[in-house]
Amino acid sequence: MKILIIGGNGTIGKTVVSHFKQKNEILIAGRTNGDVTVDIADSSSIKSMFEKIEKVDAIICIAGEAKWDDFNKLSEDDYYIGLKSKLMGQVNLVRIGQNYLYPNGSITLSTGILADDPVVKTTSAAMVNGAIHSFVKAVALEIENGIRVNVVSSGMVEDAYEKYKDYFPGHNPIPMKKVINGYVRSVNGKGNGEIIRIYD
Template sequence: MNIGHEAVLAGKHVVIVGGSSGMGKATAKMAQSLGATVTIASRNLEKLASAASEIGDGVRVSPLDTTNEQTVKAWAAALGPVDHLVISASSAAHGAFADLPTDDLRSMFEAKFTGPYVTAREVLPYLQAGGSITFFSGVLSRRPAVGATGLAAVNAAVEALSKGLALELAGRVRVNCISPGMVDTEAYASMTSEARAAMYEQVGASLPVGRIGHSAEIAQAVVMAMTNGYLTGAVLDVDGGHLVRA
């Protein structure tokens, strides 16, 4: 049995929350190149417009604030039938356990766990049988780092949600989670170019592959999660070997 991604995604409606930048935008590009109809969503209208022009003709733009439940309900109802939902939108709050403000912790959980939870729930009535939901977590879920305990906890929560939904929604849609390592994205744009390059070099040198990741490599994993009908309840570690590094 040899079915290409093109055949599986052609004509399918792929909705990517967080599709205006980084790994979400890379996924949108790849899905559209494989024949899917793509809708990208995020809070930032300017970023959405820029991403749409980069992705090309045909991409749909749909503004969304996942932290506003009523807005999510109306947004989901306007989507029409959906074949694959990808939620790459994220938020990270760093700080020592004793120092991280509780409000920062709550905001991170709202953006990275509660928002995706509500979004998946509201899109579910419109998801076509045999479709999929793909969440995003991160390597800290199972290999925590000092100063990122809160982020590790929210990543672990997303992975538990993915596995639980894979069981609860069995026979209707498949549910998986992508756990990326460090990837060169706009998430680090606030750093100076020198500091960013130094961080990338340091982290990359610690990994078995000898470098950090690229957005397109994460997009490949998302496409696999969408198109492999035998995959559900999985956490795909696309991390350059982060979990097995010395």
């Protein structure tokens, strides 16, 4: 398969790329480097990326940002960071990307445990993750050409434990192998509209 991985240079992305490149042709998209560059917060950038790479069998997105801060410090503009990047960025990847997928292709989005089990300072991020879960369930009912759309939602991964452990007291770090298997299930399985939770 020819697989586009957006965010393939990140903490989770590098591991996912390493797995899939064993048996597939991988294209990495990143904001500043990769086989192609893209800013998912900009729909014209998304369209330009797809025009450069043409058709693929699968799209995986492991990108998107949201502001973390105390609820009383978050401004309206702070919320728009997550709305434009992680939420609408991934929505637009589906909306535009469906036209660059071969029939029966797949799109895999990414969220995280905050949708179901938020911690402090994550009001914006949790809101965006929950919205993506609802979007995936709904769009799966209507997307055409046999295309499947799923989302992988992971807890705090082992490789990010030292950086984020103070935000997630008592949370068990998720082995990267488990996270990889979530993406494998989405890409190689037959599920559609699934929230693939990897929380413990």
